Amino acid sequence: MSGESQKRISASLNEKLSGRSQLSNEKCIFRVHDRLRRHNPQAYEPEIVAIGPYHHGKSKLQNMEEHKLRYLQGLLHRRGETSVERYIEALLPLEGRARRCYAEEISLSKDDFVEMMCLDGCFLIETLRKSQQHNLRNDEDPIFQMDWLGLSVGRDLFLFENQLPLFVLVQLFDMTKFAESENLSDLAIPYFTTGFFPCRDGYQFCTKNSDGEAIHLLDLMHKSWCSSFAAKLPEIKDFCDDLPFEFIKSSTELELRGIKFEKAERSTSWLHITFANGVIKIPPFPVGDVTETFFRNLVAYEEYILTGYEDRRCVTDYAIFMDCLIDSSRDVERLGQRGIITNCLGDDAAVSTIINKLFNDVILRREHFCYRRLFKEVNEQSSRQLNIWKAHLMRNYFKTPWSIISFLAACFLILLATVQAIFSILQYTSGLTKQK
Incomplete structure (x- = not known):
């Protein structure tokens, strides 16, 4: 009986172990734990747009999914392309590596995961481009027409849970950039720096950082702001x-x-x-x-x-x-x-x-x-x-202007009393001298 229990328990535990992935140093995108989250859960949650798998599919973020498609369509039109096939072809080999960057198991299928990377990545890159290159903007684009929406999008792109691996973004950026000298850092660093430091007089920010040294945009910004x-x-x-x-x-x-x-x-x-x-x-x-x-x-x-x-x-x-x-x-x-x-x-x-x-x-x-x-x-x-x-x-004594005034008045009265006493002593001394 004990032998059967041993086999049954061992088989059960082995089955659970077989379904788990090994810990990997590739994991770099986490869900924030409850000890930090409980003080302000909204600080870690996207308000407008989901990037990556953690908040993908949430009903409150669905309005921006249509906008992502609009940005992708505009990108293809600008480049004279009619299909995303070459982008999907480039992202497919990166799917496994990108999935391993997330600390939690991702339930999306391979196809859905790659589609998400393409759509989210192109939206993010186009947002960064349009923030500097005004000629790329559509006059009816709400992100750049309504200040509150632009601020909310920038906030969401900065969230720790709302990140894509940087190598995915670099792959898409390199496939869509205008000049060989362009790099993603030149767009990302000014975008987030302006968003969080609107009053920047006297600052000397590091505006250059090799894309390959960072693991995602939040990491890129941390390096830019902290390295010096x-x-x-x-x-x-x-x-x-x-x-x-x-x-x-x-x-x-x-x-x-x-x-x-x-x-x-x-x-x-x-x-x-x-x-x-x-x-x-x-x-x-x-x-x-x-x-x-x-x-x-x-x-x-x-x-x-x-x-x-x-x-x-x-x-x-x-x-x-x-x-x-x-x-x-x-x-x-x-x-x-x-x-x-x-x-x-x-x-x-x-x-x-x-x-x-x-x-x-x-x-x-x-x-x-x-x-x-x-x-x-x-x-x-x-x-x-x-x-x-x-x-x-x-x-304890000079908390208010009135207490200071009272102190000065008291000092003045003491000074007057002292002077009066000195004069009295001098008069008394002079009187004694005359009597002699």
Whole structure:
């Protein structure tokens, strides 16, 4: 009886194992797990358009499927073609490799999967092209006629779950480009940079990145925005091993302790924050409707993709840095007055809420934290006893302009009383002298 049970259980487990694929380092497109998703599920969900298999076929996204066909038809017409046959022929050999890029099993058949890659890939490439080449646009194209729709499409194309492998896009792009010198990065990097950084004065973005080095568009943008900053950091083995880690205080508290904040006029990266001579310089950063989605998807990307010991999670560390600086709407207002935060929402409390929620359930790698040395230097200067006394006085006695006026009035009265006392003593002394 035990022998039959052994065979039955073994056969059942072997059958389950045979249906599973081996773990592969090719997997690079994931569904965001519930621990991150629960804080704002909509930040990871497409609003308008599905790209790739994870959200393919959802009823709320079907309106854009007709638009995808319209874009593909326009592409064929522009190239003098009447059939997609050569594109399907090029994508068929890539089907297995592309399918392995997705962490979850994809239920689409081979034919449906290849059709999806062709339709979604051509739509995405045409959107990027038309964003720069206005002559390619149709006057009735709603994506470029209605600002809200264009913003929503750009947001959806950035989502971690809404990606196609970059080698699929490069294949389609190379088959449809106008000149040999064209590359996908030249279209993608300005498109997303403009979408997320509408106020870019003083920025020096990396606008070149080899298509072959990235795994999908989100990865391409992460490399473009983070590479120059990461290159300035010391190697992990030399990085602050002897430095204690302690969070810094809010911007309001730090200013009370003598720390100043200034806008970094020019910087190679919006991540490049410096501290010298008691001044923290931060590149200007706009906060708008898509900021939370922008951050959450980059943070999710870093958690899933940047798993190696040498990997720096620059965006996650930046979110933690800003979370430390901003405790309330007052901090947002102060940083806004200094030109650091551009509040495109118009509500300081809303900006504070967005930034304070970004760090929820995010894992901090303390030993690899990009701003660890800066935190140490700021904490050392702000914790000097004189600065602490100053902060105590400002927080407890000079909260409002009226308290400052009252203090000055009291000082003035004390000064008058002192002067009066001195005159009285001098008069008394003079009287004694005359009596003698």
